[in-house]
Amino acid sequence: MTGLALVLPPFFLLVFFILLPAAEAVLGTLRVERSGQLVYSLARYVEMFHTISLRRSVGFTVMVTLASVAVTFVLAYALALYLRFSRGWVSTLLGALFIIPLFIPTVIASFAMVTFLEHHGYIATLLHYVGVEDTPSLVFNATGIVLTEVWASIPFATLVLLAGLQGIDDALIDSARDVGAGALRTFLAVVLPLNAVATIITMSLLFIGILGSFTIPYLVGGNAPQMMSVVMTNYFTNYLRPDISVSLAALSFVIAGLAGAAYVAGVSRRERGAV
Numbered sequence: 001m002t003g004l005a006l007v008l009p010p011f012f013l014l015v016f017f018i019l020l021p022a023a024e025a026v027l028g029t030l031r032v033e034r035s036g037q038l039v040y041s042l043a044r045y046v047e048m049f050h051t052i053s054l055r056r057s058v059g060f061t062v063m064v065t066l067a068s069v070a071v072t073f074v075l076a077y078a079l080a081l082y083l084r085f086s087r088g089w090v091s092t093l094l095g096a097l098f099i100i101p102l103f104i105p106t107v108i109a110s111f112a113m114v115t116f117l118e119h120h121g122y123i124a125t126l127l128h129y130v131g132v133e134d135t136p137s138l139v140f141n142a143t144g145i146v147l148t149e150v151w152a153s154i155p156f157a158t159l160v161l162l163a164g165l166q167g168i169d170d171a172l173i174d175s176a177r178d179v180g181a182g183a184l185r186t187f188l189a190v191v192l193p194l195n196a197v198a199t200i201i202t203m204s205l206l207f208i209g210i211l212g213s214f215t216i217p218y219l220v221g222g223n224a225p226q227m228m229s230v231v232m233t234n235y236f237t238n239y240l241r242p243d244i245s246v247s248l249a250a251l252s253f254v255i256a257g258l259a260g261a262a263y264v265a266g267v268s269r270r271e272r273g274a275v
Helices: 001-031 041-049 051-086 089-097 105-115 120-129 142-166 171-178 185-193 196-211 215-218 228-238 240-273
Strands: 031-034 037-040
Touching: 001 031, 001 041, 001 089, 041 051, 041 142, 041 240, 051 089, 051 142, 051 196, 051 240, 105 120, 105 142, 105 215, 142 185, 142 196, 142 215, 171 185, 185 196, 215 228, 228 240
Parallel strands: none
Antiparallel strands: 031 037
16 A cells, blocks of 8 residues: 555656646647537648648658667667776776766757857868868758767667676676687677667667757757757747647657557566566
C-alpha cells in the first residue's frame, strides 16, 4: 500500500495534466464543422499532407533526426569503448571533458555553433589561412542542425552506452581473445550483443529527443525547409492555425511512439534479464 500511495500522485499528474489534455487536443483536430454541425473527419490531416511545405517539413525532420542519431551513435559508441577498455591519462582526461556539453545551455551552444560555423566564423577563417576560399555552408541548413545536435547529444549517449559496457564481464572478452578473436570479432560477437539493451535505449531516446527539439533547429536551421517543432510554433503563433499545429504534434507523437515502443521493449528485456 505504501508503494501504491507513492505512485498515485505522479500518476494522476500524468493523467490529468498531460494525457487528458493531449487526448482532447488530438480529438479537437478531428472535429470539423459542416453545415453548422460538428463531425469527426481527417480533413485537417489530409490538408496537412496535401500542403507541400508541411510534407517537406515532415520528411526533413525525419531525415535530420535519423542523420543526427546515426552520427551521434557512432561517435558516442567509439568514445564509450575507448573509455571502457583504455587506461591512462588520455582516457581519464576524455572522461572528464566529454560531459562538458551537458552543463552548457542549448541556447548558448546554438549561438556558439553559429559563430563557429558561419561563413566568417572560425572554420571559414582557418580554411582561408590555408588557401581554401569556397567553403560550403555549414550553418542555417540541415548540416548545421546535425552538427549541433550531435555535439549536444554525445555526452548523454556516451554515458548510457558506457554504463552498459561496464556491465560486461572482462572474463568474457578475455575468453574471446584466448580463442583467437581479434578486436573487431570480439566487438561484433561479444560486446555488441551483450550491450544490445543499452544500444536500443540510447538510440530510442536520441531519436525522441532530437525529433522534438526546438531551440537548435530554430537558431541553427534555415528558413525552409524547417523541422516540425519550428513549423508547429509558426502555425500556432504566426499563422493562427492551432489546428494544423496540433495535427503536426499528433503526427510527431506517432513517429516518436515507434521509437518509444523500442525503448519500452529494451527496458522490458533488461528487467527480464534476457540480455
